[in-house]
Amino acid sequence: MDRTQTNMKHPTLLLVNPWIHDFAAFDLWARPMGLLVFATRLRKLGWNVSLLDCLDRHHPEMVTLKSRSLGRGPFHRTLIAKPSCLETIPRTYARYGVDPQIVKRDLESLPVPAAILVTSLMTYWYTGVRETVQLLREVFPKVPILLGGIYASLLPEHAKMHIRADAILPGPAEHSIAEHLQRCTGIRPEIGSDSTGLEFTPALDLLRKVTFIPLLTSRGCPLRCTYCASRTLNSNYLQRPVEDVISELQDACLKYDVLDIALYDDAFLINAERHALPILDEIAERLPGLRIHAPNGLHATRIDSRVAVAMKKAGFETIRIGLESSSDEFHSRTGKKTDLQSFFSSVTNLRDAGFSREQIGVYLLVGVPGQSSAQIEEDVEIVLTAGAYPKLAEFSPIPGTLMWGQALGNSRYPLEEEPLFHNCTLLAAAEPDVSVQFIGDLRKQISSFLHLNQDKSSSSQPELKHTCCSH
Numbered sequence: 001m002d003r004t005q006t007n008m009k010h011p012t013l014l015l016v017n018p019w020i021h022d023f024a025a026f027d028l029w030a031r032p033m034g035l036l037v038f039a040t041r042l043r044k045l046g047w048n049v050s051l052l053d054c055l056d057r058h059h060p061e062m063v064t065l066k067s068r069s070l071g072r073g074p075f076h077r078t079l080i081a082k083p084s085c086l087e088t089i090p091r092t093y094a095r096y097g098v099d100p101q102i103v104k105r106d107l108e109s110l111p112v113p114a115a116i117l118v119t120s121l122m123t124y125w126y127t128g129v130r131e132t133v134q135l136l137r138e139v140f141p142k143v144p145i146l147l148g149g150i151y152a153s154l155l156p157e158h159a160k161m162h163i164r165a166d167a168i169l170p171g172p173a174e175h176s177i178a179e180h181l182q183r184c185t186g187i188r189p190e191i192g193s194d195s196t197g198l199e200f201t202p203a204l205d206l207l208r209k210v211t212f213i214p215l216l217t218s219r220g221c222p223l224r225c226t227y228c229a230s231r232t233l234n235s236n237y238l239q240r241p242v243e244d245v246i247s248e249l250q251d252a253c254l255k256y257d258v259l260d261i262a263l264y265d266d267a268f269l270i271n272a273e274r275h276a277l278p279i280l281d282e283i284a285e286r287l288p289g290l291r292i293h294a295p296n297g298l299h300a301t302r303i304d305s306r307v308a309v310a311m312k313k314a315g316f317e318t319i320r321i322g323l324e325s326s327s328d329e330f331h332s333r334t335g336k337k338t339d340l341q342s343f344f345s346s347v348t349n350l351r352d353a354g355f356s357r358e359q360i361g362v363y364l365l366v367g368v369p370g371q372s373s374a375q376i377e378e379d380v381e382i383v384l385t386a387g388a389y390p391k392l393a394e395f396s397p398i399p400g401t402l403m404w405g406q407a408l409g410n411s412r413y414p415l416e417e418e419p420l421f422h423n424c425t426l427l428a429a430a431e432p433d434v435s436v437q438f439i440g441d442l443r444k445q446i447s448s449f450l451h452l453n454q455d456k457s458s459s460s461q462p463e464l465k466h467t468c469c470s471h
Contacts, residue, residue, distance in 0.1 A: 011114030011185045012048040014143075015039060015206075018118055018132035019054045020096040020125050021080065023089070023425045027057060027073050029262035029295050031214045034149065035119050036202030038173055038191075043203065045189045050110060051206035054097040054132055058209040061102045070291060070317065071212030071260040083127065083420055091425070095128065100135060107139040115184040116140065117177070118165065120149035123399065123419040126162060133164050144184045148173050153233055154399045155419060172234060200240055201248050204256065212260035212293075213252045217245045217279060221267040223299075225335035226402035227324070227365065227395065230266050239271065242278045249287060260317075263294045269302035276302075280310040290315040297322035297363055300338040303346035308353035319355060320391065321346060324365040326382040327375060334403070340382070347386040357450070360388040366439055367395040367430035369403070369410040373438055380446060390446055392439060394424035 017032035032053065039049040057065055057073055067073035075096040082093040097103075116136055120129045129151065136145055147165035156170045169176045174191040182188035200216045220234030249261070269276050283290060292311075297320045303311075311319070321343070325331065328339050343362075350360055362383045366376050376392075383390040397407035397415055399422075407429035413421035421428050427436060 010045075010047040010187060012050060012111060013042065013181075014110065014113035014116045015049055015051045016116060016118040016132060016136065017051070017053045017055055018097075018120065018125075019128040020075070020121075021093065021128040021131070022096065022122075022125060022423070023091045023093055025075055025077075025094075025096040027055075027075055029071055029212060029214065029260075029293055030055070031202070031207070031262075032119055033202055033214050033216060033264055034173065035117070036204065036206060036214070037200050037216070038117070038177075039203035039206055040201050041174075041191055041199050042189060044199065045191075047189060049203070049206070050113070051203075052103070052106060052110075053207070054103055056098055056208055059098045059102065060208075062098055067211070070293065071258070071262065085418055085420055086423075089426065095131070097128075100131075104135060104139060107136070112140060113143055115181060116143055116145045117173075118145060118147050118149075120147060120151035120159075122396070122422070123151050123155055123158075124396070124421070124423040126151050126155075126159070126419055130163050137164055144180075146177070146180055146184075148177070150229070150233060151419075154229060158419060204252060210252075210256040210258060212258055212262050213249065213256065214262050214264055215245070215249065216240075216264045217275070218265045218267060218270070222270060223267065223335055223337055224402075225337055227334060227368070227398070229398045229401055232400045237267065237270070239275050242275065242282065245279055246282045246286060249283065249290075253287060253290070259289060259291050261290055261292045263292060264296060265294075266296055267299065268294065269299050269307060272302055272307055277307065277310055280307075280314040283315065284310070284313040288315070291317040293318035294320050296320070300346040301342040303349055305349045305352065308346075308349035308355075311350075312353040312355065316355070317359065318361070319350065319359055320361045320363060321388070323362045323379075323383065325368075325371070325375070326379045330368075330371075344386055347388045351387050357387050357389055358454075361391040362386075362388045363391050363393045365395050366392050367424070367427040367434050369406040369429045370431065371434065372431060373433040376434065376439075376442065380442065384446075384449060389450065392443060392446075394427060394439070395429060396424040397422050397429050 015035040017035060042049050055075055057075060062076050065074055077094045077096055079092055080095050118133060133145060144166040146167045146169055147159055147163055148169040152159050152168050153170040156168045159168045167180050178188050178191050202214055204210050218239040220237040221230040222237045224231055292315050300321050300323060323343050326340055331337060331339055347360060364379045380390045397404060408415055410429045413428045415421050
C-alpha cells in the first residue's frame with residue numbers, strides 16, 4: 001500500500017509556538033506564521049493538526065490584557081531569574097506567554113500526538129524554547145519532538161546540544177520535514193508537491209482569537225544585505241499569484257470580520273508592476289476599508305509615486321521603511337539596498353499621496369560595528385527632515401550573515417559561545433560611544449521633537465524647526 005496517499009487515516013501533529021525569555025517583548029502583529037502555513041499544507045494532504053500557542057494573549061484562564069488598537073498588544077509577562085551570564089544587565093528578565101501550569105493542563109487535555117513540531121525565532125530566545133520542550137517531554141515523554149524555525153536554522157549544532165529535540169530541522173520545513181514525519185508516523189507527507197508548494201495561507205482557525213489577518217504574498221528576499229539572514233533562511237525568492245492573495249484575503253476578512261492586515265513579506269515591492277501594484281489595486285477595488293500594516297519594512301527604492309498612491313488607496317495605515325542608515329557608504333558596503341536620494345524620494349511620494357509623518361516609520365540600525373553616535377544622530381536628523389518618523393532598531397548580531405564576522409571582532413561578549421549575547425538589548429557589537437543611555441536619551445529627544453512638531457513638516461521642502469539631537 002502507498003503510505004503517502006491522502007485518503008488514509010493520518011495521525012495528529014501538535015504544532016507548538018514556544019515561550020519567549022527576554023528583557024522585553026511586545027506583540028506587534030506577531031503570529032506563528034510558519035506553523036500556521038505548515039498546518040494548511042498538512043491539512044491539504046489529509047493530516048490532522050492542533051496548535052499550542054504559548055504566547056496566546058487571549059487565553060481564557062489568563063488575566064485579560066488591555067490591547068492596543070489595530071490588533072497589537074502586550075504579552076502576558078512573568079518575572080524569572082536572569083541567566084547567570086546576564087546578571088550584570090540592570091533590567092528585569094521575564095517569561096512572555098501563558099502560565100506554565102495552564103499550558104500543562106492544556107497539553108494534558110489533548111490526545112497524544114504522533115509527533116510534535118516546535119518552531120523557534122530569535123537565537124537569544126532559545127531558553128524559552130528549551131523550557132517549552134522540557135514541558136512537552138514531561139507531558140508526552142514518548143512522542144518525537146522536531147525543532148524548526150529561525151534559531152534551529154541559524155544555530156543547528158547549538159540546538160542539538162541545548163534542546164532536547166529528537167531532530168533539528170534547519171531551513172524551510174518542506175526540505176526535511178517529510179522524511180522525519182515518515183520516521184515518526186510511517187506516512188510521508190509530500191509537502192513540496194505541486195499542490196502545496198506555493199501554499200502560504202495560514203490556518204487561522206487554529207488561533208483562539210483572530211484580531212488581524214497575517215498575510216504573506218511572497219517568501220524570501222532577492223537582496224543580500226550583510227546584516228540580514230533572509231537569504232540564509234530562504235534561498236529562493238517566491239511570489240504568489242495575485243488572485244490567490246486576493247482570494248485568501250476575501251475569505252479571511254469575511255470569516256473573521258476584521259479589517260487589520262499585517263503584511264509579513266520581506267520584499268513586498270520587488271517587481272511591483274507585476275506583483276504589489278496588482279494586489280494593491282485589487283484590494284482597493286474589491287476590499288475597501290482595510291487597514292494594512294507593514295512591520296517588516298518596505299524598500300525605499302521601490303516606492304515611486306504610483307506605488308505610494310496605490311498604497312494609500314488600498315488602505316495602508318502603518319508604513320515601515322528599512323533605511324537602516326543615511327550613509328550611502330554604509331549601503332555600498334552592506335548590499336546596496338537603497339541610497340539617500342531614493343529614501344528622500346520615497347518619503348516625498350508617500351507624503352504627496354496623503355500619508356502623515358506618524359504613519360511613515362523609518363527603521364534605523366543602531367549599534368552596528370563601526371557606527372558612531374554622531375552618525376546615528378545624523379540619521380535621525382535626516383529622517384525627521386524628510387518628514388518621517390525615526391524608529392531606532394538595536395542591531396543584533398546574526399550568525400551566518402556577512403556582518404557576523406565584524407560583530408565577532410567588535411564585541412566584548414563571546415558571541416560564538418552563548419547566543420544570549422546576541423540580544424539586541426546588549427548592543428553587543430556597538431562602538432563605545434553608542435551606549436544604552438545614549439539611545440535612550442535619543443529616543444526621548446525624538447519623542448519630544450515629534451510632540452512639538454506634529455506633522456508640520458512639508459514633503460516638498462523638508463526643514464527642521466527644532467534640532468532633535470542637540471546636546
